[in-house]
Structure formats: structure tokens, C-alpha cells
Amino acid sequence: MFNRTFRNLVAAAAVLGLAVPAFAQIRDAKAGATTVELSDKIRANQLEWLSDAPMEKIKGSAPGVTGSFTIDPANLAAVTGKITVPVKTMKTGNPLRDRHLAGKDWLDADAHPNITFEIKKAAVQKVDGGKADLLAEGTFTMHGVAKEMKIPVTLQWKKASADTARVPGDWVKISTKFDVKLSDFKVAGKSGVVGKKVGETIAINGTLYGHTK
């Protein structure tokens, strides 16, 4: 009898434990769908990336990142939106290499000018005060190849106040770290370069800032 009750309690706790985060609300944020637009007015947005190959480590950044998303702080799982990185804004510190990166052998910016991540929904993993850990699910498109991906994202919310007066609206910060495998997006590069001078996998990380409209 005791065992059965205990088992039921454990099962109920597990169900509640899984269900609560999906409906948990971020502290300080008003319920209801709102649009968040990335903005360099808060801080310069840029994604950073690292190619770690045996012959060379190449560090680069993409300062031209833009995007917006619609989010309901009371229903984080329903987030939708799009983040865009124009290939021609990506830099490595060497103008010739930047041109190669945007060239036909690599990301082919003329044919595929943008790298995008279209967010369709999210799995809420943890909500703690003004912070939420999500697994954003959507379509990552690079070099004209679209792939469904789940990208870990930490979302932070700061309610509009005297501190945030210089940019109207609530402020939102998104932090992310994930890897992209070049072969998944048919980025072959010049023969023999990938795996030697350029990593087969590129590590991407970024901290982006935006505000509600």
C-alpha cells in the first residue's frame, strides 16, 4: 500500500517536474506574445567562431548578425523567430581569407548571402528568475543547405527601467554555444584544406542583445 502510494507520488512529481518548465514564466516579463528585435544599441551584437585545425586555429566573428523573434514569457516553448548572419560581414583578420570564405569554394556568398536560423519552437529546460535555458528547435540554413537543429540558448530578461532608458522596451539577452559540421552543409572548401587548415567542425558562440518593441 505504502509502496503504491509512494510510486504514485514519484510519478506525479516527475510529471509535474517535466510540465512546470514549459509553462514557467520568466521573472519581470509580462505574459503575452511580444516581439524582440536584436539591437546593436544595447551592445554590439556579434557571433564568434573558431576553426581549430591541426595546422591553424582561425578565430573569426560575424558582427552583422540581425534578427527578431516572437516570444511569450509565459509560454517560452512557443517562441518563433529568425536570426540572420550575412556571410560578407564575417571576418577573420585577413581580407584575402575573408574573400575566400565568401567565395565559391566555401560559403558562396553570391549564391547564398545569408546564414540563418529559423526558430520554430523551443524545449524549456530550466527557468530560474529572469533566466531560462531553452533548446531552440528550427532550421539552420548555410550554403543553401537547410538542416533541422536544436541549439542550446540561455535567455535573460531585464524589465524596462531607468537603467535601460537609453533603449526603449524590456531588454533581452541570448547566449549560445554550438558546433556546426561543414560537411553537413556541403561546404567542401579547396581540396585537402578541411581537416588540415580549416576544422571539420566550427565552434560558434555568441551573446546577443535585443529589446521588446
Add this chain to the structure above:
Amino acid sequence: MQKKLAIVAFVLAAGVMGWWAASGMHVATRFEIPVETEIEDEFGDKVKKTVWKEGFELGLLDGAAPAACGLVAAGVVLLFLGRKKAA
């Protein structure tokens, strides 16, 4: 005279490779250097950001190797010419 010039060319070639090694041994020359800075943002977090600063770090394939090879080749030619003249 040619021998002396050849030695200068070899020393310069070694110097170029030394400069490349001291610059961080990059494959390609960098005209902007990524500098990682840590700031405290408006959310109270310490965030690492890369800032690009103007600079110059000699690369192997597009700088050091062609220059060093050219200097070594010039040195060899000078040595050859010097020996020919002496003979």
C-alpha cells in the same frame, strides 16, 4: 663580395622565419588581431567579447615562406656567381 651578399640573404631569410615564429606562426598574415576582452554587461554578467585591433602578424604562406625562399634562392645564385668568378 657575392659571398658576403649571399650570407646577408641567408641571415635575412632566417630573420624572416624568426619574425614569423615570433608573430605566432600563423598560416595566413593577419592585418587585424582579435583581442579578447571581458566586460560586465547590463545583465550583471561577465561576458567575453572579441574586439578587432589593427595590427600585423606575418603569415607563412602569403609572407614568410615566399620571402625566405626568395632570399635563399638569391643567396644560392650569389654563391654560385661568386664561385664562377673566382674560378
